[in-house]
Amino acid sequence: MTELTRLTAAELSAALATGEVSATEVTRAHLDRIAAVDDRVHAFLHVAAQSALAQAARIDARRTAGEPLGPLAGVPIAVKDVFTTVGMPTTCGSRILEGWHPPYDATITTRLKQAGAIILGKTNMDEFAMGSSTENSAFGPSHNPWDLARVPGGSSGGSAAAVAAYEAPLAIGTDTGGSIRQPAAVCGLVGTKPTYGGSSRYGVVAFASSLDTPGPFGRTVLDAALLHEAMSGHDPCDSTSIDAPVPPVVAAARQADVSGMRIGVVTELSGAGYQPGVLSRFAEAVELLESLGAKVTEVSCPHFSYALPAYYLIAPSECSSNLARFDAMRYGLRVGDDGVRDAEEVMALTREQGFGAEVKRRIILGTYALSSGYYDAYYGKAQQVRTLIIRDFDAAFGQVDVLVSPATPTTAFPIGERADDPMAMYLADLATIPSDLAGNAAISVPCGLAPEDGLPVGLQVMAPALADDRLYRVAAAAEAAFTDRWGQPLLAEAKGLRA
Amino acid sequence: MSITRDEVAHLARLARIALSDAELDHLAPQLDQIITAVAQVQEVAADGIPPTSHATGLTNVFRDDEPVGCLTAAEALDQAPAVEQQRFKVPRILGDAS
Numbered sequence: 001m002t003e004l005t006r007l008t009a010a011e012l013s014a015a016l017a018t019g020e021v022s023a024t025e026v027t028r029a030h031l032d033r034i035a036a037v038d039d040r041v042h043a044f045l046h047v048a049a050q051s052a053l054a055q056a057a058r059i060d061a062r063r064t065a066g067e068p069l070g071p072l073a074g075v076p077i078a079v080k081d082v083f084t085t086v087g088m089p090t091t092c093g094s095r096i097l098e099g100w101h102p103p104y105d106a107t108i109t110t111r112l113k114q115a116g117a118i119i120l121g122k123t124n125m126d127e128f129a130m131g132s133s134t135e136n137s138a139f140g141p142s143h144n145p146w147d148l149a150r151v152p153g154g155s156s157g158g159s160a161a162a163v164a165a166y167e168a169p170l171a172i173g174t175d176t177g178g179s180i181r182q183p184a185a186v187c188g189l190v191g192t193k194p195t196y197g198g199s200s201r202y203g204v205v206a207f208a209s210s211l212d213t214p215g216p217f218g219r220t221v222l223d224a225a226l227l228h229e230a231m232s233g234h235d236p237c238d239s240t241s242i243d244a245p246v247p248p249v250v251a252a253a254r255q256a257d258v259s260g261m262r263i264g265v266v267t268e269l270s271g272a273g274y275q276p277g278v279l280s281r282f283a284e285a286v287e288l289l290e291s292l293g294a295k296v297t298e299v300s301c302p303h304f305s306y307a308l309p310a311y312y313l314i315a316p317s318e319c320s321s322n323l324a325r326f327d328a329m330r331y332g333l334r335v336g337d338d339g340v341r342d343a344e345e346v347m348a349l350t351r352e353q354g355f356g357a358e359v360k361r362r363i364i365l366g367t368y369a370l371s372s373g374y375y376d377a378y379y380g381k382a383q384q385v386r387t388l389i390i391r392d393f394d395a396a397f398g399q400v401d402v403l404v405s406p407a408t409p410t411t412a413f414p415i416g417e418r419a420d421d422p423m424a425m426y427l428a429d430l431a432t433i434p435s436d437l438a439g440n441a442a443i444s445v446p447c448g449l450a451p452e453d454g455l456p457v458g459l460q461v462m463a464p465a466l467a468d469d470r471l472y473r474v475a476a477a478a479e480a481a482f483t484d485r486w487g488q489p490l491l492a493e494a495k496g497l498r499a
Numbered sequence: 500m501s502i503t504r505d506e507v508a509h510l511a512r513l514a515r516i517a518l519s520d521a522e523l524d525h526l527a528p529q530l531d532q533i534i535t536a537v538a539q540v541q542e543v544a545a546d547g548i549p550p551t552s553h554a555t556g557l558t559n560v561f562r563d564d565e566p567v568g569c570l571t572a573a574e575a576l577d578q579a580p581a582v583e584q585q586r587f588k589v590p591r592i593l594g595d596a597s
Contacts, residue, residue, distance in 0.1 A: 103574045105572060197555050210553045239560040240553070309537040327515075329589050334580035343590040348517035360516055361526060365533060367510045368502065382541045383550030388543065390551060423528055423536055439554025465555075 004029035005166040009075045009223040011395050012169060015072040019063070023056035027118050030076045034120065034167045037497055038099030042142045043152075043162035047121040048088050052076070059116050072230050073116030078168035080159045081122040082129055083214070084203040085109050088119075091304035092205050093127040093137035093155075096326050096333045096354030106203025107235045108172065108214055115230045120168055127356045128323065129179055129207045131155050132428035135419045136358045143261050144187060145496045146455055153183030153428070155219070160187040163217050165497060170227050171217040176208050177311055178408075178432025182443040184443045185458025188446045188490045190224040190475065191217045193432075195465045196439035197242035200235035208318035209240075211311075211436045219491055221445060221476040227255035228468070244466060252469035256476035259293030262400040263474070268304040269405035269431045269460075277450025281457040282406040285447040289474065290402070299400060301392035306385045307433045312426060313369045314437070317463030318476040320366030321428070326351065344444065363423060380389035390438045397464045402474055405431050407444035407458030431460055441468040445475035446490040447482065456490060501534040502527070 004026055007015070007477040015021045017204035031049050038044055059074045083382045084090050084102035086109075091097045105113070112119065126136035134142045134157030145165040152161040156173025160183035163171050184191025192215045206212060216227035226251045235241040265286055269277060290296045326335040328350035329343070333367040336349040355363070369378040395401055409430050418424040433443040444458035459478060463470040483489060504527040511518040518526065572585055581588035 100578055103570055104579060196559070231509060236562055238580065240555060240557060242555060242557075303543065306540055306543050309539040312533065312537045313540065324515075328580065330575075330587050333578070333579040337581070337590050339590075341590055343516075343592045344515065344595070346590045348512075348515045351515055352517040352519075355516065357522075357526070360511075360518070360522070361533070363514045364510045364517065364526070365530060365537075367514045368506075368530075368534065369537075371510075371513075377541060378537070378552060382537075382545070383552060384545035384548040385540050385543050386551040386554075387548050388545065390554065422533060426533075437554070489571060 006031045007169065007219050009072070009218060009226055012075050013071045023059040023118060024053065027052050027056040027076055028122055030168060034134060037165055038167060039163045040148055040497065041145060041161050041167070042140060043078070043123055043158045043165060043167055044121045045091060045093070045124050045139055045158065048119060051087060052118050052120050052379070052411060055118050061117070067235050067270065070115050070230070071226055074118060076118045076460060077112060077121050077168060078120050078123045078159055078162040078171040079109065080125055080156050080171070080173045081124060082174055082205050083109050083172065084205070085119065085122065086371050089124055090122065090205070090455050092388050093125045094354065094356070094359070096350070098333065098430050100332055104203060107200035107237055108231050111205060111231055116302060117230070123162055123171060124159070126155035127359050128205065128319070129155040129174055129176055130319070130358050130362055131337050132178070132182055132425050133418065134158060135415065136356055138356055138495050143496070144412045146188065146412065146494045148496045149208065149212060153186040153412065155179040157183045160184055160189055160191065162267060162492060163189055163219060166452070166496060169219065170223060172227070172231060173215060173217060174204060175215055175436065176211045177227050177315060177436050178429040180217065181432045181442060181458065185218055185444040186412040186456060188456030188494060189217055190221050190443065190445050191215065192224050192228055192443045193435060193441065194228060194468055195242070195441045196230060197240050198246070198466070198468065199232045200238045200241055202235055202237035203256055206322040208315040209322060210318060211315060213436070218275050221472055221479045222250070222253045225249040225472050240468070247466060249470040249472045252472035253476045255473055256480050258289055258474055258477040259295045261402065261474065263289055263294045263404045264299035264396055264400035265296060266403050266405045267298055267300045268302065268306065270366045273427065273430060274406060275410040275450060277405045277452045278408070280478070281448040281450060282459060285459045285478060289478060292477055292481060297400065297473060299396045300404060301396055301434070303385060303388040304434050305394050307389055307437055308426065308430055310382040310385040310388055310389070310451040311433045311437060313378050314386065316362040316366035317369045317379050318366070320363045320370065323363055325353065358422070361407050365394065386437050389434055393434070395439045402470050403462040405460045407431060407460035411450045411453055411455035411457060435462050440465045441471055443471040443475050445478055448480065448490070449493065501538065537569050
């Protein structure tokens, strides 16, 4: 039954609908795969075998009873450990939440359950989603299925590794500065950051509330679209949720047509700092889109060069406020409560032992940027730069339908290489941050292997807010043409788990 | 230098993180490097540009004033580090009364 794990979500959905396979068989095949490879990949922090099989049995019973079921019914999924899940721990990759069992489900967890998706477990991540490699997880890094000595990207690296290692056909993550697109790119997957507010943040442990955006991972564009549609839509429990219909992403993925589309190549998202093999694969992707009938022009977004510094002021500022809730009083770790120390001492000891180095760096950086005397020069200025970046996007989308760039400046880097060099780590998000600051939509889709290291490269497509469907039109057209050229999906080249 | 070791120690106290001396030695130069890098935003000509705190342009969002379900006391206390008489039990918050 191992071949079941090679099927896409769309293929599994079709086989489940005809009764060719049962949800129980599909779930068991993926649990077996996890048991076989996850000691090497470490994609999961928690595997929920029993509840997954129980959920699968319920789906099978409903199908036998002739109930109408949605496209994801019986399809397994991996969930980043930042989404609250009743009956499973939710740690955010942090010691401060080790062993915590949330009292309620995230809205997206609820939607996945209602759609009949089978939750296999919780995936590894950089602590509180701060990082680009999963090395900031308190529970050890995940490994890239292309080369186990390399990072799978981050912060949603466990979700990406799980899908790339065929442990799950689908996964969800969150993107604050690139935490879905960057791991998708370096693992050879499709990953989408939906329009901010298009997917609910209720029950997603907050990192930077004005940026955090849940989104899908899949091995194909259609799979990502199916999950995107199932997880999205207005949520009254999230005050920043947009009350608008979900863009027609599945139809767009099936349309896969770019003829007549105006595509802008962003001048500022290439050149210095980008690996040569990334740039050459990106240039090929642009030529390919042109050959498929798109009209390609170069577009300048002059303030994108300041997106990274603006982000590393805004995100830490928001995190320093959001993570104040981890105070050792109502849930989570409590250290040093000896009956003598007061609450503030216990709080400070708990946060010292419960948070890792990157989380502490960002809390302190945010505390600095928000302090009186520095606020205008740092946080205030970063917010003005954010406005200028939004204006750059507005001007660009006046000329073109979508923008494109490489998704990441480099391919997957070796574990350990940037672990204690924060600025080098931050550069991994160079190309993905502008879309987060502007709150619009973006996707990464595989566009080949860098010649110098044989590792996957992602093509990033960016679209205006609520035009998420355009991402899927472009990505699906590129995917179809590339797959024809390669003769097989890119992931068939992944060698890390062969041996 | 944009930030000193003493300033980092002060910020850590404000953020309620009991950093060790060794961590301070390690973090202070890293934060100095990061702050120097992010200070690039100050190069941007932005006079008169309004700040963006949030990209969607949404203003206040209200819901109808109707009661909805919430956690029971038992559910809310279930994950507490310490509980007494159906309440969160916390370390003392005031100094000695003497």
